[in-house]
Amino acid sequence: MIRIFPSLRFTSLLSAAKPLCSYSPAKSSTETNSLSITPKTPLFLRTPSHATSLSEVWKWHDWAKDLASSVEESSTNSEDVLDSVILHRELKWLIEDSIVDDPLVILHRSEIADNGEKNVKLRASLEELYDLWRQRIEKRRPFQYVVGCEYWRDLVLCVEEGVLIPRPETELIVDMVEELVTRDEWFKKGFWADLGTGSGAIAIGIAKVLGSRGRVIATDLSPVAVAVAGKNVQRYGLEGMIEVREGSWFEPLKGLEGKLVGLVSNPPYIPSDDIPGLQAEVGKHEPKLALDGGIDGTDSLLHLCYGASQMLQRGGFFVFETNGEKQSKMIVDYMMSNDLKDCFSDLKIVSDFAGINRFVTGFRL
Amino acid sequence: MLSLIIRRSRSRFINGIKTRTIFSSCSSLSFPDSSSSVLVSRRIFNSTPASSSFGFNSGSSFVSTTRSLNSEAVAVAATCDGLTVERIIANQWPILDENESDWKSHAAAISQSIQVIKRRLQWKKLLVRLKVLSAELNKPDLWNDPIHAGKISREHGSLTGKMKGVMTFERELLEHIDMLKLAKEENDTELESETLKAMMDMRRVSKEKELEALLSAENDPCSCYIEVQAGAGGTESNDWASMVMEMYKTWAQRRKFSVTVVDEAAGEIAGIKRATIKVNGEYSYGYAKAEVGVHRLVRISPFDSGKRRHTSFAAVAVIPILGDGSTRVQINDSDLRIERFRSGGAGGQHANTTDSAVRIIHIPTGITATCQNERSQHMNKASAMAVLQSRLDQLEMARQTAMNAQHTQSLTEISWGNQIRTYVLHPYRMVKDLRTNYEVSDPDSVLEGDLDGFILSFLSSSLDKDDPEH
Numbered sequence: 001m002i003r004i005f006p007s008l009r010f011t012s013l014l015s016a017a018k019p020l021c022s023y024s025p026a027k028s029s030t031e032t033n034s035l036s037i038t039p040k041t042p043l044f045l046r047t048p049s050h051a052t053s054l055s056e057v058w059k060w061h062d063w064a065k066d067l068a069s070s071v072e073e074s075s076t077n078s079e080d081v082l083d084s085v086i087l088h089r090e091l092k093w094l095i096e097d098s099i100v101d102d103p104l105v106i107l108h109r110s111e112i113a114d115n116g117e118k119n120v121k122l123r124a125s126l127e128e129l130y131d132l133w134r135q136r137i138e139k140r141r142p143f144q145y146v147v148g149c150e151y152w153r154d155l156v157l158c159v160e161e162g163v164l165i166p167r168p169e170t171e172l173i174v175d176m177v178e179e180l181v182t183r184d185e186w187f188k189k190g191f192w193a194d195l196g197t198g199s200g201a202i203a204i205g206i207a208k209v210l211g212s213r214g215r216v217i218a219t220d221l222s223p224v225a226v227a228v229a230g231k232n233v234q235r236y237g238l239e240g241m242i243e244v245r246e247g248s249w250f251e252p253l254k255g256l257e258g259k260l261v262g263l264v265s266n267p268p269y270i271p272s273d274d275i276p277g278l279q280a281e282v283g284k285h286e287p288k289l290a291l292d293g294g295i296d297g298t299d300s301l302l303h304l305c306y307g308a309s310q311m312l313q314r315g316g317f318f319v320f321e322t323n324g325e326k327q328s329k330m331i332v333d334y335m336m337s338n339d340l341k342d343c344f345s346d347l348k349i350v351s352d353f354a355g356i357n358r359f360v361t362g363f364r365l
Numbered sequence: 366m367l368s369l370i371i372r373r374s375r376s377r378f379i380n381g382i383k384t385r386t387i388f389s390s391c392s393s394l395s396f397p398d399s400s401s402s403v404l405v406s407r408r409i410f411n412s413t414p415a416s417s418s419f420g421f422n423s424g425s426s427f428v429s430t431t432r433s434l435n436s437e438a439v440a441v442a443a444t445c446d447g448l449t450v451e452r453i454i455a456n457q458w459p460i461l462d463e464n465e466s467d468w469k470s471h472a473a474a475i476s477q478s479i480q481v482i483k484r485r486l487q488w489k490k491l492l493v494r495l496k497v498l499s500a501e502l503n504k505p506d507l508w509n510d511p512i513h514a515g516k517i518s519r520e521h522g523s524l525t526g527k528m529k530g531v532m533t534f535e536r537e538l539l540e541h542i543d544m545l546k547l548a549k550e551e552n553d554t555e556l557e558s559e560t561l562k563a564m565m566d567m568r569r570v571s572k573e574k575e576l577e578a579l580l581s582a583e584n585d586p587c588s589c590y591i592e593v594q595a596g597a598g599g600t601e602s603n604d605w606a607s608m609v610m611e612m613y614k615t616w617a618q619r620r621k622f623s624v625t626v627v628d629e630a631a632g633e634i635a636g637i638k639r640a641t642i643k644v645n646g647e648y649s650y651g652y653a654k655a656e657v658g659v660h661r662l663v664r665i666s667p668f669d670s671g672k673r674r675h676t677s678f679a680a681v682a683v684i685p686i687l688g689d690g691s692t693r694v695q696i697n698d699s700d701l702r703i704e705r706f707r708s709g710g711a712g713g714q715h716a717n718t719t720d721s722a723v724r725i726i727h728i729p730t731g732i733t734a735t736c737q738n739e740r741s742q743h744m745n746k747a748s749a750m751a752v753l754q755s756r757l758d759q760l761e762m763a764r765q766t767a768m769n770a771q772h773t774q775s776l777t778e779i780s781w782g783n784q785i786r787t788y789v790l791h792p793y794r795m796v797k798d799l800r801t802n803y804e805v806s807d808p809d810s811v812l813e814g815d816l817d818g819f820i821l822s823f824l825s826s827s828l829d830k831d832d833p834e835h
Contacts, residue, residue: 168705168741266714268714324711352705
C-alpha cells in the first residue's frame, strides 16, 4: 500500500539533521537556555520545616478524604471522571511524601488515641497541602505534578509542568533493552540515544541496565525538560554516563552518524484532532510539545525512522513507542518501503501489558 | 513438715545471677549430675569410627554410664514438700504480668512452658523410646553390628540430651521454689528478691523455649502473605472480610511485624471482596498459619434496614514466603501472561493515572497474582511476581505432601466447610475457636487484633495431635 505523506514532511525527512515540525522554535538550538532554569524540588525532598499539630493534620486528612469520596457524585462528565479509590491511594502517598514521621500517625490515628497535641514535621505547610489537594481534585492537576515526582520502574523521578510524566507502558522500553544487552554484550559498549527524553526516564533506565561502560545521549527540545532530566541524572549519579543535550531530535547528535548502537524514543504520537478530547490531567496540564504528533500522529515517528537509518550503525537496535494498533503497523510498513527498504531487519511490533500494539522495534542492517 | 538440712556448699550462676543451690535431705530423689559423664562417653564414641572394630572398649564404657542414667530417666523432680511441675499446673495459679513479683505466678508460667515443651518432644513416647534404647545398648552382642550400634547410641545420646535439658530446667525451677521458701523462713529478704529475680529471668527463657517448641516446623520462621476472601452474601460478607483483614493488620502491628497491602478488591458498597497483605517479620508465618480456615460472623447487620440477624463468612489463607535457602519453584517467563489490571482506553500518552496495577497469570496452573499498591508498574509487577512465586511454592509443597502421603492439612484446601472460628456479636457476645474450644467473651478485643490466645492455644493443641498420648 502506498501512503501519501504531506510533502513538507518529506523534505524534512530528507534532511534529518534539521529541526522539524511546526512546533519547533525558530531560534538556534545550540543556545542553551535550560541553564537558567532551576527545576522545582519535589515534595519528598523538601526540608521538613513545618511543625504542625497532629489534630490539625487529622482535620486536613478528613477534609481531603471527604473531597476524594465526593468526586464521583459531583462529576457531570461521565467519560472523564476521577476514581475515588485511586484518589484515596494518592492521598496516602501525598501523606507519605509530606511527613517525616511514620505516616501511620495520620492514617491510623486510633492507634495513638488522644495524642492530637503532638507536633509532626511536614515538608509543606498545612495551607499548601489544602491547596495542593484542591488543585488535584478541582483543577485535575496530575498527582505527579502535585507531589513533583513520578515513581517509574525502580526510580523516583522529579517531574513538573512542562515535562511529560513518564507512563507505565514506557517502562517496557527499558525491559526490552535490558533483555537485549543481557543477551548480547556488544550493545553495552557503544553510544545509545534517547530522543525527546522529557524527565530523562528512559535514558536513566537504560544507563542503569547498560552498566559502567554505557554511554547515553538524551536530547530534548524543551529547555525545562533538559533542566529536569539533568537534575534526575544528577540525582542518580549518572553524569558520567548520560549527557543531556538541548535540541530537536537528531540535531544535537551531529558527528555521531552511523555510530549509535541503540536508539530509543517515546515521541509525541497523538493525532492533533484527539488533543482537545484528552483526559483533563493530560490535556489541561501536560506539554502539547510532548503529545501532539501532527495530523495522524506520525510526524515525529517518521522523522525518527529516517533518522534511525542514518544514525544507527550496522546491527544497531531501535525501539519507538507509538499510539498503538494502526500506527505501529503504519510505521513498520513505512520502514519496509521506499527509501528505507533494506535498511532494517527483524521489524517487530511489541504490545504493552494492556495488549495494545505499543512498540516498534528492529535492527539496522 | 520435715525440717530442712541445708548445705550451702556451692554457688553457681544461673542466667547471670548468682544463686545458691540447695541439696536437701528431704528430697526423695537425688539428681546426681551425670551430664558430664554422658558427654565424656559420647566424646569417646565420636572419636571412634563406628564402622571400625576397635570400638568395643569405648562402647562398653558407654553402656556402663547409661545404665545409671536409665534409672533416673523416669525420676520426677519435686521440692521438699513434694511440689512437682504437674502439681503446679494442677493448682491453676493465676499467671500475672511478669513484673508482678509473685512467685506462684512465675512458677505457673514456667511450668506451663515446660508442659508445652514436653508435649512438643512427645515426652512419654520419648521416655519409652529411651528405655528401649537403653535396653538395646545393654545387650552384650550390640557391638557385633557396629553400624547399628552407632545408630542406637547416637539416638540415645540425642534423646538423653533433650530429656536432660527439660529435667534440668524443671529441677532448677523447683530448687528456686525451695530456696524461696527457705528465704522466707529465715527472713532473708536479699535472698528472696534474688531468687524472685532469677525466677523471672527463667520465666523469660522458658517463654522463648516454649515458642521455639511451638514454632519448630520448617517454614515457621518465614514471613508470609495473609489473604482474606469474602464469602457469598455481597455487602454483608464484604464488610466482614474487611473486619477480618483489619484484625490481622492490627495483630501484626502489635507483634511489630511490618504490614503492606499487596492487593485489594473493594466491595461495591462496603468492605472488600478479597485482599492480600504481606506480613514481614520473623515467625510471622509460624503464628499466622493458625488462622487458616473459614471465619464465621453472627450479628445484626448494619446494612439491613430490617435489623435482622445475619451470618457471614470469610476465608483466610496464609502463604509462607520461602527464604533463599529453600528450593523454590522455577517459573518460566514463557508460562506467564502479564496484564494491565484495569486497562481500557487508548493508554500511553492519552492517559495519566497513578494506577499501574498488573495481574500475572501462570498459564500452566491458572494461578494469578495481582498487585496495585506500589507507585510504579515495575514495582507492582515485582510484588505480584513475589506473590505468584509463593503461591506456586505452596502448591508444590502441597503436592509433595500429598505425594508423601503424610496426611497434613494443606493450606490450599480452604473449602467453605472448613470453619475454624465463630464470632458472635448478637444475641450474646463471644468468639470461639471450633478446633480448640478456646473462647473469649469480648469480641471487640479480638477484632482489634488480640489474637495471641487463639493462636497459641491452636499451636499447642496441634502438638497434642502429634502426640497420641494425649
